[in-house]
Amino acid sequence: MTQNMQQQPLVLVLGGTGKIGRRIAARLATRGVPVRIGSRTAAPAFEWNDPATWPGVLNGVQNVFISYAPDIAVPGAQQAVAEFTRQAATQGVARVVLLSGRGEPEAEAAERIVQDGPLPCTILRCSWFAQNFSEDFLLDPVLAGEVALPVDGVTEPFVDCDDIAEVGTEALLDGRHAGQLYELTGPRLLTFGDAIGEIARAAERPIRFTAIPLAEFTAGLTSAGLSPDEVSLVSYLFSTVLDGRNSCLRNGVERALGRPPRDFADYARETAKTGIWSSR
Numbered sequence: 556m557t558q559n560m561q562q563q564p565l566v567l568v569l570g571g572t573g574k575i576g577r578r579i580a581a582r583l584a585t586r587g588v589p590v591r592i593g594s595r596t597a598a599p600a601f602e603w604n605d606p607a608t609w610p611g612v613l614n615g616v617q618n619v620f621i622s623y624a625p626d627i628a629v630p631g632a633q634q635a636v637a638e639f640t641r642q643a644a645t646q647g648v649a650r651v652v653l654l655s656g657r658g659e660p661e662a663e664a665a666e667r668i669v670q671d672g673p674l675p676c677t678i679l680r681c682s683w684f685a686q687n688f689s690e691d692f693l694l695d696p697v698l699a700g701e702v703a704l705p706v707d708g709v710t711e712p713f714v715d716c717d718d719i720a721e722v723g724t725e726a727l728l729d730g731r732h733a734g735q736l737y738e739l740t741g742p743r744l745l746t747f748g749d750a751i752g753e754i755a756r757a758a759e760r761p762i763r764f765t766a767i768p769l770a771e772f773t774a775g776l777t778s779a780g781l782s783p784d785e786v787s788l789v790s791y792l793f794s795t796v797l798d799g800r801n802s803c804l805r806n807g808v809e810r811a812l813g814r815p816p817r818d819f820a821d822y823a824r825e826t827a828k829t830g831i832w833s834s835r
């Protein structure tokens with residue numbers, strides 16, 4: 556190991572194989588920062604439900620990116636995050652960055668726990684990820700050409716995961732972001748129908764959007780094999796969080812990075828080029 560490498564802080568990225576975490580890990584690696592991935596499939600393995608796995612991943616770490624799985628709003632998340640940050644402080648961690656959700660009282664409670672905790676922190680309070688349409692549960696419906704969701708005219712400022720990852724990376728590397736709460740949204744309010752329209756245009760294929768009742772939606776998730784916990788989480792997000800409370804823009808990306816966030820149309824165009832929406 557060179558002297559330069561020895562001086563670099565080790566950064567732990569929880570959820571480091573997920574949509575935001577893997578983008579942060581890649582950015583840190585490009586900048587020569589030693590990274591440890593925290594996830595069930597990493598070595599050493601990290602499991603939120605098994606605190607015995609926490610000391611091993613925290614060993615020798617300076618800064619931590621906290622992404623709670625499956626969702627920061629689920630029961631048990633606040634206690635786990637509180638206990639994890641206490642443990643991190645005991646093991647000499649200097650700063651944390653928390654990935655949070657917008658419009659969720661449970662997420663905001665978790666934010667307060669971290670803000671009131673023993674370590675300086677940065678909060679990334681994010682709106683819906685654009686990449687849910689290409690790297691998560693909305694990819695299959697997009698590929699099937701038929702997206703049926705229990706939302707009608709409500710608008711959401713979908714945010715690009717690359718913007719979130721860029722803010723997260725800066726916050727991990729630069730202590731001047733400590734104490735900040737960045738509310739991260741895209742630059743434009745879109746309905747889910749608008750978003751599907753952008754994707755259809757970029758992918759050059761017909762994709763229909765239909766608004767359906769919540770009960771029909773959850774029945775579909777259950778018959779698709781989702782567990783009761785997963786069904787209840789997705790229904791919570793659609794019935795509670797997507798009620799219009801998040802239908803406004805915020806300037807977190809601009810404040811953190813000094814540039815505007817990426818528009819959904821740019822996300823759709825760049826993602827279409829990868830071929831992910833053409834594989835069926």
Ligand SMILES: NC(=O)c1ccc[n+]([C@@H]2O[C@H](COP(=O)([O-])OP(=O)(O)OC[C@H]3O[C@@H](n4cnc5c(N)ncnc54)[C@H](OP(=O)(O)O)[C@@H]3O)[C@@H](O)[C@H]2O)c1
Nearest residue numbers: 570572573574594595596602603623624626627656683684
């Ligand atoms: N998706 C959105 O639109 C959105 C919006 C705002 C906020 N958020 C927040 O973002 C966070 C990430 O959610 P996501 O949906 O984008 O998931 P994701 O990060 O794409 O995937 C989950 C990550 O967590 C790891 N993981 C899963 N279960 C785990 C466990 N029990 N213990 C340790 N690691 C585990 C997974 O890796 P392994 O499988 O290798 O363990 C993976 O790296 C959540 O806290 C969510 O509340 C999401």
